[in-house]
Amino acid sequence: MTIALLAAAAVTMATPATAQKIVETAPPGAMIRLAPGKYDRLQIKRKLWKRPITIDATDATLTLSMVQSGGVVVRGGTFAGALGTGGEGYAIQLRQSHHVIFNGPNIQSSIRGLVIDRSTDIRVTRATITGMRIDGINIAASQRITITDSSCSNFDSGEAHPDCIQMWSRPDRGITQDVTLLRNRSIGKMQGFTGFNHVRNGVNDGGFDRITIKDSFVASDKWPRGIFLGDCRNCVVSGNRAETLTGARWMETIEVQNCTACDVKDNENGRRPDGPGRPLPPVRNRQPG
Template sequence: MLTANGTNLAAVFARAKDGDTIKVVGTVKDMVLQNRSFTKAVTIDATQATFTDTLTIKNVSKVNFLGGTYGSRTQEMRTGRAVGLYNSSDVNFSRVFFVGTGRGTGVGITTAGSRGISVSAGNFQNLRLGIGITASTDVRISSSRFIGMTSDGINIADSHRVTATANRCTNGAPSAGAHPDCIQLWSILGNPRQSDISLTNNYVNGPTQGLTSFNASAGGGLRITMIGNTIATSFPQGIACGNCDNSIFTNNTLTTLPGARWRTSMNIDGNNNIIENNTVGDRPPLGAQTLALLGSLDGADISNAISLFEEPLPDFALEDLALLASMLPLDSLTPDAMTFGSTLAAVPEPTTWAQLVFGFILVGAAVRTRRSGRSVVA
């Protein structure tokens, strides 16, 4: 077993051999682990470590992270992320603990241009976003808890073959202007539609939306599966999937929490979908205070709010796509032809970065829609 701390972790990782375990102790600040590919997975045992700033993982294959605390309750992280994972494969996180300040900022994990990533039994608290997945394939998130998120639990953008099962989103604390969702999906105009995404047996409770897929004009989704989820919320979209084809929505239970302004509903459109055995509960009676707040809104706006709470591609995805553009050809980021370079280019100069991000912002703006005429399942 190798031992590392906040000053030598990168050096220890650089000399690790197949199958080694690295025991990390103490406080680790800003750290980069990169350019290692193992035949037998290396384990980083961080059960006695705290990563207080960004851990960046680039061009790495076959590494398992066990335990550890990532992030800070008192200060913002340099990049806004506790862990940034890029151009890597077969990296797993188990029993990890991510914390934020609760001030409407901070992301637990973002992964971009990667495959074979998993997060199991994770605990994410008081962050803006727990996990952000961009341009990645074969990702699995399971048995993780998202508590006190100020926006979303999991975001999946421009990705394929992603599974999220038995996760819990509870006690949401939406910040001003947030459009909260437990799990939200996006396609990107001009790229292959998001596909083969399975959301099963997740539990959602509180002031948030449930499981949503927007940006229909950018392509919607193919083979999206939402089965056996339990959703009790006070926001309008319990389950939403715009322009989704060959998808399955069965055995989901939706409930509107007492005093909610909107009814929690299921809104799906597309072709060749299976929509069966779902339960969508009635909205409970509204109290006098809630009725006063509703003012002049008509019944349709109150009960369904179909066009509300959709948002463009999130900032983290735009930034990660821009970073990937500096690492490898974008045409390699396809669901069946993901490539992983042996080396990484340098981060672009500020002017180049600005041009990249601006281009992706334009894409995000172009695909944002206010849809009408969807099917409403009750």
């Protein structure tokens, strides 16, 4: 028997009726292929695979929830949250999970796309995110997160305040640290890549550590904050470009505030194509004064 035949025999096929049980009982290193079709929410709870399992969701449409789990690789897939049901409306949720990889997910038509909450060692590559009501990706109190070559477009937010990728920390949950955002694109009625820090009732959220935003592009005709990072320590914001689209009320900006020991360079703020062509001030690291 050839190596190819052995590999093919190792793949377990799953259907909408069997996927939940097959994933729950998968042995370490299992290869699971979801048959074409629409699936209910696939839930993975308290499952840890030392040898990661692989879920090939290329031809499937589903919602995915992972809680206190790890060791999963997801290939492809169309992920959509339930709108108008009164629920959370996310397409993918990772909560207190680790060592999860997404390759080429198509995330669409949800309230929020991918929520990464108190999780570690998560990698997302070539995600396509469209039709969000609020945010594309949320990174909350999480560490060692990498998102590359991904894009946000055609958000349908109304008067909401959406972001393609938004990060935050919480003093009772943890500081968001070691996040790399590389070669991502955000185009349309949303902010791009942001990390906002707040003081709530006198308690500081804690800021950020070692955030890198590089070689990314943002264009908007609605919100001015293309890239924004506040209260960050040892962070890098470089090689990014912001463009202000025709009809925009504000110019699109790249801004870093109160950043300690940060490398901010080679970023380009855009011009307003329907305005007088006056360039924005240079990208800067504003310090408290």
